[in-house]
Amino acid sequence: MVETSTSPWRFNHHRIDIKRWIPTYFSSHKTLFTVLWIVGFASVFIWQRNIVDGFLIFRWSVPVRPLPTLRPVAFNLTDFGGVGDGVTLNTEAFERAVSAISKLGKRGGGQLNVPAGYWLTAPFNLTSHMTLFLAEDAVILGIDDEKYWPLMPPLPSYGYGREHSGPRYGSLIHGQNLKDVVITGHNGTINGQGQTWWKKYRQKLLNHTRGPLVQIMWSSDIVISNITLRDSPFWTLHPYDCKNVTVRNVTILAPIFEAPNTDGIDPDSCEDMVIEDCYISVGDDAIAIKSGWDQYGIAYGRPSMNILIRNLVVRSMVSAGISIGSEMSGGVSNVTIENLHVWNSRRAVRIKTSPGRGGYVRHITYRNLTFDNVRVGIVIKTDYNEHPDDNFDRQAFPTLEDISYTSIHGQGVRVPVRIHGSEEIPVRNVTFRDMSVGITYKKKHIFQCAFVQGRVIGTIFPAPCENLDRYDEQEQLVKHSDSQNMTDIDYDF
Ligand SMILES: *[C@@H]1O[C@H](CO)[C@@H](O)[C@H](O)[C@H]1NC(C)=O
Numbered sequence: 001m002v003e004t005s006t007s008p009w010r011f012n013h014h015r016i017d018i019k020r021w022i023p024t025y026f027s028s029h030k031t032l033f034t035v036l037w038i039v040g041f042a043s044v045f046i047w048q049r050n051i052v053d054g055f056l057i058f059r060w061s062v063p064v065r066p067l068p069t070l071r072p073v074a075f076n077l078t079d080f081g082g083v084g085d086g087v088t089l090n091t092e093a094f095e096r097a098v099s100a101i102s103k104l105g106k107r108g109g110g111q112l113n114v115p116a117g118y119w120l121t122a123p124f125n126l127t128s129h130m131t132l133f134l135a136e137d138a139v140i141l142g143i144d145d146e147k148y149w150p151l152m153p154p155l156p157s158y159g160y161g162r163e164h165s166g167p168r169y170g171s172l173i174h175g176q177n178l179k180d181v182v183i184t185g186h187n188g189t190i191n192g193q194g195q196t197w198w199k200k201y202r203q204k205l206l207n208h209t210r211g212p213l214v215q216i217m218w219s220s221d222i223v224i225s226n227i228t229l230r231d232s233p234f235w236t237l238h239p240y241d242c243k244n245v246t247v248r249n250v251t252i253l254a255p256i257f258e259a260p261n262t263d264g265i266d267p268d269s270c271e272d273m274v275i276e277d278c279y280i281s282v283g284d285d286a287i288a289i290k291s292g293w294d295q296y297g298i299a300y301g302r303p304s305m306n307i308l309i310r311n312l313v314v315r316s317m318v319s320a321g322i323s324i325g326s327e328m329s330g331g332v333s334n335v336t337i338e339n340l341h342v343w344n345s346r347r348a349v350r351i352k353t354s355p356g357r358g359g360y361v362r363h364i365t366y367r368n369l370t371f372d373n374v375r376v377g378i379v380i381k382t383d384y385n386e387h388p389d390d391n392f393d394r395q396a397f398p399t400l401e402d403i404s405y406t407s408i409h410g411q412g413v414r415v416p417v418r419i420h421g422s423e424e425i426p427v428r429n430v431t432f433r434d435m436s437v438g439i440t441y442k443k444k445h446i447f448q449c450a451f452v453q454g455r456v457i458g459t460i461f462p463a464p465c466e467n468l469d470r471y472d473e474q475e476q477l478v479k480h481s482d483s484q485n486m487t488d489i490d491y492d493f
Pocket residue numbers: 067076077078079113115135
């Protein structure tokens with residue numbers, strides 16, 4: 001609407017105000033130009049500050065948020081010689097700080113504050129009873145020259161580095177056999193500078209498996225919160241055989257294409273874990289729950305269990321929002337995934353496994369999932385044939401059972417369900433309740449099933465496959481399926 005002198009009465013007061021003030025301050029072109037010049041200069045200032053953010057050139061203009069003290073003793077990385085110029089290597093400063101904190105365990109531990117700045121470092125270890133606190137605009141930068149990355153033995157439940165046999169690179173931030181570790185902050189960042197690694201991986205220049213950004217092994221009482229993790233060389237956050245892990249209010253970012261294997265979070269043989277209020281957009285699975293690989297995972301025998309994932313917004317163009325597997329040989333059970341929003345993704349939620357894995361995936365509850373422009377919504381795949389070596393047991397068939405999907409909604413979905421069980425690995429006791437997903441194409445077979453036993457309760461849209469029993473809203477049987485083993489899978493669609 002164009003405002004004119006005959007505009008409605010409600011604008012009159014406003015217009016009078018402007019008429020009164022404009023002549024006072026913009027009486028001449030000269031003043032107007034002065035004002036514009038100041039505005040222009042100020043925006044260059046702000047732009048400059050953003051470019052060199054953390055180099056503190058114009059920091060006086062922004063009040064620095066005071067850091068909370070979460071342990072009896074708090075240190076500043078600069079106390080140990082840290083220099084946040086993005087060039088100086090701070091590995092020794094981090095190591096000295098961690099060593100000082102390791103002596104405070106009996107007194108409640110210590111906090112290491114990382115102030116605003118770019119803190120370049122090679123991999124370093126954490127210690128127990130430690131809080132790593134990243135101030136606003138603090139960025140820990142992982143050095144991208146692999147010579148600085150120590151090699152470690154393969155994970156026992158994988159037998160091999162994931163990509164190459166033999167040892168693997170450790171993680172940028174690493175911990176083993178720890179208790180009570182917190183990584184938090186005012187949304188500071190741990191940046192793995194993965195670009196170099198991804199390129200070398202693609203060009204096959206690496207002889208060992210790339211390292212994760214943060215890997216904590218055989219530890220308990222771990223909290224990761226209020227920070228950003230980005231551009232990991234490999235998996236981003238990898239808790240391995242840990243107990244009582246909380247990940248809350250964390251942003252995880254990597255390019256959605258050409259950032260190979262940059263999973264967001266990989267709970268691996270972990271127990272009692274909560275992941276909530278996170279935003280994850282990465283180059284592979286946003287979350288992949290695992291528990292070891294084929295004969296090595298079966299021998300190690302540690303399941304991932306009691307995991308709660310909720311209030312997440314995730315994106316994955318290469319793989320899936322939330323995955324279970326494909327390495328699940330130690331078993332995965334009692335996982336709840338709720339209030340999940342998956343947008344512009346290839347797949348939303350996927351369980352993947354294969355002959356040779358053994359183990360089980362059971363007691364999995366999905367509730368209140370929203371698929372927003374997702375190619376395939378719900379996936380179970382039982383022929384994900386990727387093995388560490390040729391010595392896997394061809395008769396080690398995983399068990400998949402007791403899986404329920406409740407309140408599944410969304411729009412722009414091509415294939416809402418593709419549950420591809422097999423004769424050797426049938427999918428048992430699957431339940432669908434309250435599902436209505438907007439589809440991109442009206443085609444018959446888009447709720448695809450093979451070797452699935454289970455039921456749908458109430459109205460389900462689009463129409464479910466014939467493999468499932470039909471129940472009404474009151475949970476009364478309407479029709480038994482007579483073709484659980486029917487195959488109606490179409491990967492072309
Ligand atoms: C850490 O030390 C630096 C340099 O002395 C100082 O500018 C910064 O404010 C300190 N930060 C904290 C969180 O104590």
